[in-house]
Amino acid sequence: AILETAGHKKAAAEAMQILLQVHLEKADGEQALAAAEKGLQLLQGLNESALEASLMVEKSKLHAGLHQFPESRSASEEALRRYKELNDHDGQAKATELLGAIEDAQTEVTKEEGMVAEERRLLQELGEAWHERDARAFKETLRKLYAETRITAMKAGDFLQPFFAAAAAEQDGDVTNIVHFWITNQPENVSEGDGGQEGFDKVAVNMERNLAYTWFRHTMMGYGPGFRMLHSFWRKGELSKGMHCQGLGVMEVKDDAEEWEEKVGYHPGMLDCGLQIGLARGHMQLHSSEKPKA
Structure with a gap:
């Protein structure tokens, strides 16, 4: 806040990048994301594409960690665009790899959500079978639970x-x-x-x-x-x-x-x-x- 007030926006953005890592150490993804967004806000109009791209990558990872995949993908694509403008091949490779990782993570989360929903459905059926003391339905539901979940x-x-x-x-x-x-x-x-x-x-x-x-x-x-x-x-x-x-x-x-x-x-x-x-x-x-x- 002191650096920003004094007009040192780049230094303030770099401080946000450090603060972001501190929040990550504490496993506080939301606060880390807020620090990344604040850093990007400070860099607007400063022509600091390399620092912006780096913060975009961090922002993308944080969105992915919070299962906010559209926002994560958008940040990675923006980082890739900045790295292309800078002709930074290592940065382009990093952003491209991150885009692939986002797709994989979203697939896994979707699969996990489907499994959890199926487990919840079958457990509800198990509870109903128990309530009715329906031995056949109880046994069949258990068989499905053991075999499919x-x-x-x-x-x-x-x-x-x-x-x-x-x-x-x-x-x-x-x-x-x-x-x-x-x-x-x-x-x-x-x-x-x-x-x-x-x-x-x-x-x-x-x-x-x-x-x-x-x-x-x-x-x-x-x-x-x-x-x-x-x-x-x-x-x-x-x-x-x-x-x-x-x-x-x-x-x-x-x-x-x-x-x-x-x-x-x-x-x-x-x-x-x-x-x-x-x-x-x-x-x-x-x-x-x-x-x-x-």
Whole structure:
């Protein structure tokens, strides 16, 4: 501002170029773009084509970084015109290369936006299938998600957490039927994006722990140590597809407690932290009623 006031517009523009780099270091693209535009404004009428072209290149890159591709292309074309006037072959090559990079970036962004839209559409269909408890539609939608998008079983489970939590609340915290629906309606390609069978087993355990945490936070947090929620986490029944254990096992506390009920005295705040960091976890073991008798 001092340089501009004193009439040193070129020096002020060069200062804007330095300020632009400072904003880039801070990953502040909008402020960097404002500095580039201010620098170009200061250079108007000064016959400083080389400096203008350099700022145009920077402006083009910044617009591209903000996904403003028409503005980015326009700035690159203007920079190319200035470099041609200056007979600057290196500058022309740089501007031409930048134009190609802009086209590639726009193609990638368009592709990404299409993928995100498709993922969003299929996830919405998955939520609707869950709401209707339409097993066939649920399974087919999962198959499409796993085959055609980047959504894995882990990500699909994360998306469904609010739906599962709402259903658990309607069933007084019993998530047995929820887990059964999720496991038994997995398509044949379930393990492709989750590291095979072992990866899917981890998905199932993680889902149980997340459900436990969500149910606990929504119903029992802050009510003292006398809570009892263990009935929600015993899984009985036949082996389910995708699991190597009886149902989903039990919730276990890692500090050598054999079973959850031995830790009913845990203060809710401690359990809350434990569930968040994994101190309390889903564990593949049978409930006490199903263990072999001594």
